[in-house]
Amino acid sequence: METVIVVEDIIKRYGDLAAVDGVSFEVYEKEIFGIVGPNGAGKTTTIECIEGIRRPDSGGIQVLGLDPHKDRKQLLPRIGVQLQEGAGLPERIKVDETMRLFASFYDDSLPWQSLLDVFNLSEARSRYYDRLSGGQKRRFQVALALVGKPDLLFLDEPTTGLDPHGRNRFWQYMREYCNSSRSIIVTTHYLEEAQDNCDTIAIMDKGRMVARGTTSELLAAQQIDTRVAITTASPLDVATLLALPKVTHVRQDGNRSEVFGLGSDLHRVILSHLEEKDIAPLKMETRGATLNDLYLLITGTEYSENGGETCE
Ligand SMILES: Nc1ncnc2c1ncn2[C@@H]1O[C@H](COP(=O)(O)OP(=O)(O)O)[C@@H](O)[C@H]1O
Ligand SMILES: [Mg+2]
Numbered sequence: 001m002e003t004v005i006v007v008e009d010i011i012k013r014y015g016d017l018a019a020v021d022g023v024s025f026e027v028y029e030k031e032i033f034g035i036v037g038p039n040g041a042g043k044t045t046t047i048e049c050i051e052g053i054r055r056p057d058s059g060g061i062q063v064l065g066l067d068p069h070k071d072r073k074q075l076l077p078r079i080g081v082q083l084q085e086g087a088g089l090p091e092r093i094k095v096d097e098t099m100r101l102f103a104s105f106y107d108d109s110l111p112w113q114s115l116l117d118v119f120n121l122s123e124a125r126s127r128y129y130d131r132l133s134g135g136q137k138r139r140f141q142v143a144l145a146l147v148g149k150p151d152l153l154f155l156d157e158p159t160t161g162l163d164p165h166g167r168n169r170f171w172q173y174m175r176e177y178c179n180s181s182r183s184i185i186v187t188t189h190y191l192e193e194a195q196d197n198c199d200t201i202a203i204m205d206k207g208r209m210v211a212r213g214t215t216s217e218l219l220a221a222q223q224i225d226t227r228v229a230i231t232t233a234s235p236l237d238v239a240t241l242l243a244l245p246k247v248t249h250v251r252q253d254g255n256r257s258e259v260f261g262l263g264s265d266l267h268r269v270i271l272s273h274l275e276e277k278d279i280a281p282l283k284m285e286t287r288g289a290t291l292n293d294l295y296l297l298i299t300g301t302e303y304s305e306n307g308g309e310t311c312e
Pocket of ligand 1 (some may be wrong): 014017019038040041043045
């Protein structure tokens with residue numbers, strides 16, 4: 001598989017703060033590579049370094065075999081970058097005028113009218129940019145990034161503010177887009193969305209990439225595929241739970257214990273342990289482990305999905 005992005009140990013500081021603190025990874029052709037993590041984790045800084053918008057203090061970056069700074073001219077026609085809110089577009093320009101203008105920059109562009117359809121913007125085509133709702137602006141910015149038919153697409157929180165239907169449509173389109181030898185690097189603070197739609201997921205926390213792989217690789221590396229939540233009259237002993245076969249992690253909050261491990265019969269192991277100790281659980285619930293569980297276990301902090309924005 002061809003490598004389209006190589007990032008080697010990049011560091012980017014703002015004063016004393018290392019916004020990106022030694023991050024390395026590769027992105028491959030046809031891949032949807034998702035960077036997830038809470039606000040302030042360093043996701044935007046990382047992708048802006050790769051886009052060539054920011055320059056890391058140290059480390060190396062190659063994009064489509066080129067240097068994002070030195071080879072900027074060669075690279076620009078081959079990449080698509082989603083504009084950030086408030087960055088760049090004049091307010092008094094209409095949706096269709098902007099699409100036509102952007103399409104004219106490229107020798108080979110996607111038919112922009114159909115892009116407006118895909119992103120549910122056809123009815124807003126003659127509206128001024130500043131009259132669009134938050135979600136419409138976001139969809140429009142993604143459509144603009146796509147119009148030049150880039151080999152590599154950079155999207156920064158493209159689904160924030162979209163309703164569930166808009167999200168589904170978005171991800172479906174992105175999957176089809178990647179099938180024709182293109183790649184997408186996308187950030188999101190929705191772990192579930194990354195789990196459902198990205199081929200590779202990189203989890204960032206405090207400037208570092210704390211885990212990377214497919215969802216099943218990530219879960220397997222931590223040896224969790226099942227979660228059993230148990231509520232009891234008084235707290236269970238964590239060390240005893242950890243000593244049980246198949247149990248790999250325990251999170252406890254008062255009388256509620258979350259036990260993680262490998263194997264769908266994890267709940268049976270726990271049940272027989274409780275029976276032995278003559279403890280009757282008040283509530284017991286078993287399900288497959290998720291990326292959200294993994295995130296909590298490896299960072300030790302609750303994941304906030306509140307990006308401060310609401311759906312349309
Ligand atoms: N231009 C800047 N000047 C100073 N600090 C910045 C700048 N850009 C980002 N930061 C800080 O770097 C950290 C990472 O930010 P960012 O990459 O935007 O994270 P994310 O996209 O994951 O929310 C944050 O603490 C943020 O406040
Ligand atoms: Mg960001």
